[in-house]
Amino acid sequence: MQSSFPTSVRSGWPLVRWSLIMASTACAPYVCAATLPNAGQLLNEYQQTVPAEPQSTEPPPAFELPTETRQIADSALRVTLTAVRFSGDIALAQKENLQARVKPVLGKTLDHAGLQQIADALTRYLRGRGYVLARAYLPRQDLTDGVLEIALMQGRLESGKQRIEVGGTTRSNPERLRAIAASALPEGEVLRAEDLERALLLINDQPGVSARSALERGTQPGTSRLLVDAKAGQRVSGGVSADNYGNRSTGTARLNAQVSLNDPLGIGDQLTLGASKTTGSDIFGASYSLPLTPSGLRLQVGASYLRYDVDQQQFRSLDLRGNARTASIGLSYPLIRSRLQNLYVTAGYEHKALEDRALGSNLRDRSLDNFTFGLSGNRFDDFASGGVTDAGVSLTLGKLDLSGNRADAFADARTAGSDGRFEKVNLRVSRLQNLGAGSDWSLYAGLSAQWADQNLDSAEKFLLGGPAGVRAYPIGEAAGDHGWLGTLEVRRMIDTGIPQLRVQALGFLDTGRVWLHQDRWQGSENNATGRNRYDLNAVGAGVNVWFDRWTLRTAVARTLGDNPGRSVNGLDADSRSSDWRAWIQASVAF
Numbered sequence: 001m002q003s004s005f006p007t008s009v010r011s012g013w014p015l016v017r018w019s020l021i022m023a024s025t026a027c028a029p030y031v032c033a034a035t036l037p038n039a040g041q042l043l044n045e046y047q048q049t050v051p052a053e054p055q056s057t058e059p060p061p062a063f064e065l066p067t068e069t070r071q072i073a074d075s076a077l078r079v080t081l082t083a084v085r086f087s088g089d090i091a092l093a094q095k096e097n098l099q100a101r102v103k104p105v106l107g108k109t110l111d112h113a114g115l116q117q118i119a120d121a122l123t124r125y126l127r128g129r130g131y132v133l134a135r136a137y138l139p140r141q142d143l144t145d146g147v148l149e150i151a152l153m154q155g156r157l158e159s160g161k162q163r164i165e166v167g168g169t170t171r172s173n174p175e176r177l178r179a180i181a182a183s184a185l186p187e188g189e190v191l192r193a194e195d196l197e198r199a200l201l202l203i204n205d206q207p208g209v210s211a212r213s214a215l216e217r218g219t220q221p222g223t224s225r226l227l228v229d230a231k232a233g234q235r236v237s238g239g240v241s242a243d244n245y246g247n248r249s250t251g252t253a254r255l256n257a258q259v260s261l262n263d264p265l266g267i268g269d270q271l272t273l274g275a276s277k278t279t280g281s282d283i284f285g286a287s288y289s290l291p292l293t294p295s296g297l298r299l300q301v302g303a304s305y306l307r308y309d310v311d312q313q314q315f316r317s318l319d320l321r322g323n324a325r326t327a328s329i330g331l332s333y334p335l336i337r338s339r340l341q342n343l344y345v346t347a348g349y350e351h352k353a354l355e356d357r358a359l360g361s362n363l364r365d366r367s368l369d370n371f372t373f374g375l376s377g378n379r380f381d382d383f384a385s386g387g388v389t390d391a392g393v394s395l396t397l398g399k400l401d402l403s404g405n406r407a408d409a410f411a412d413a414r415t416a417g418s419d420g421r422f423e424k425v426n427l428r429v430s431r432l433q434n435l436g437a438g439s440d441w442s443l444y445a446g447l448s449a450q451w452a453d454q455n456l457d458s459a460e461k462f463l464l465g466g467p468a469g470v471r472a473y474p475i476g477e478a479a480g481d482h483g484w485l486g487t488l489e490v491r492r493m494i495d496t497g498i499p500q501l502r503v504q505a506l507g508f509l510d511t512g513r514v515w516l517h518q519d520r521w522q523g524s525e526n527n528a529t530g531r532n533r534y535d536l537n538a539v540g541a542g543v544n545v546w547f548d549r550w551t552l553r554t555a556v557a558r559t560l561g562d563n564p565g566r567s568v569n570g571l572d573a574d575s576r577s578s579d580w581r582a583w584i585q586a587s588v589a590f
Contacts, residue, residue, distance in 0.1 A: 040459030066512035081145035208263030241587035251278030322356035343377035365404025387433035449484035472538030474574035480514035534564035
């Protein structure tokens with residue numbers, strides 16, 4: 001079949017191909033004014049353009065504790081306290097220095113209610129220290145000498161299988177849920193708050209399970225039983241969204257969908273399918289996860305496929321197209337799981353196969369094999385009216401293989417030298433702080449960063465522009481081997497008086513720095529200023545709206561200063577020159 005390309009292009013294809021390969025590696029000014037889009041870049045952008053959900057500074061509610069049974073008060077009792085002695089779990093009194101807490105009441109004359117208040121105060125104190133079932137009570141005694149006896153019980157669950165009872169109706173076997181709780185509640189040990197919270201939260205972490213719990217008195221003295229009422233949650237959940245977060249070369253308007261089948265096999269598993277569509281790209285993904293142990297170890301496997309073709313005017317004649325295929329497997333485990341703080345450890349492997357084509361021939365054929373190890377967590381506190389801190393760190397040990405295209409490998413050897421092994425570290429930390437008790441105002445501050453030991457493939461670079469970065473710049477702006485991004489937002493919740501409708505207004509400042517290349521080479525900085533390191537800054541405002549299952553996010557940002565990374569024609573990464581960017585996303589969950 002006769003080629004549709006002009007004869008001049010076809011006859012000069014080896015030279016064109018070489019120029020394109022060099023452009024995709026170094027993007028020399030004489031070849032292109034804007035960076036050639038490629039599969040690794042588009043995959044990287046897709047993975048980084050989903051802003052985190054707004055956090056709440058309120059931790060999950062506390063769990064229900066057993067009610068107290070008290071003696072009938074003696075209204076005629078009056079006693080002047082000369083001393084307080086403890087009985088029962090005396091070691092607890094010594095460990096928590098309870099004598100110091102009762103010292104202020106010595107010498108006072110109290111009635112029965114006053115004595116009971118002392119015991120109640122000690123109970124609250126011990127439970128606040130994490131002894132969930134601890135109890136201080138007044139046994140029958142003779143108070144003629146003014147010595148008050150307070151009995152202490154640390155509190156334990158009953159021994160045996162009956163210590164945990166799971167009721168309700170779920171797709172999961174109740175014995176499996178009981179085993180989850182039992183893994184966090186060692187038999188015969190004192191019941192601590194962190195153990196109880198871990199047990200209940202691990203159950204609620206199971207897909208398709210919604211559980212409530214309570215404690216009731218056990219049949220054995222000083223013991224309790226854990227009652228778990230488990231109900232089936234949503235069998236199917238997910239959402240649909242539309243946004244303008246796409247790369248201009250393949251279409252900024254995106255339509256996204258995700259659906260999850262929760263607990264389909266009744267073993268705590270979950271199957272998730274997702275898709276995203278623009279005018280010039282499609283991405284499909286699937287993942288499956290299941291628990292490996294009752295204590296929270298979880299396995300996840302996944303795969304995705306991205307296809308693209310570039311319809312941007314300056315690249316149309318090159319017929320740029322390609323695909324990215326990924327496969328992954330990983331483990332996660334909650335080292336700490338509680339109401340107020342959580343810490344997870346993760347380990348995973350991912351394979352990426354990236355192919356780019358131009359004028360019908362292979363331009364790049366690359367693969368990446370990455371092992372990633374990470375820690376992430378959060379902590380709620382009451383500092384200055386309360387807030388939550390979120391953080392994470394990961395180490396990636398990877399290998400880039402360029403052997404699929406010898407010309408690409410040769411060009412890389414003469415320029416970036418990215419072929420082979422690499423390491424990179426990613427860090428993120430954020431804080432959401434209430435600005436006053438009961439205030440509608442809050443302050444959000446976030447920082448993310450990346451460091452690499454050598455020049456990286458486009459699939460691994462740190463991105464500074466876009467809706468999750470410096471918001472006055474487009475997707476793909478300032479992609480570098482190293483970088484950091486800082487965000488400061490002042491937020492205010494607006495009372496609309498309409499049930500289920502929440503409106504949040506915000507103003508923000510974004511700032512960041514990028515190092516385009518760890519190791520520079522001649523012609524590596526394809527920008528108007530020739531700089532490898534530079535900063536981007538922006539200010540803006542936005543409105544977020546939540547109504548029932550619907551969410552709307554908007555943001556408008558303006559640049560502060562110029563863009564040192566602009567092309568020689570003064571254009572940003574999307575081939576435009578504008579000081580303003582607007583972002584919008586609408587979504588509905590089901």
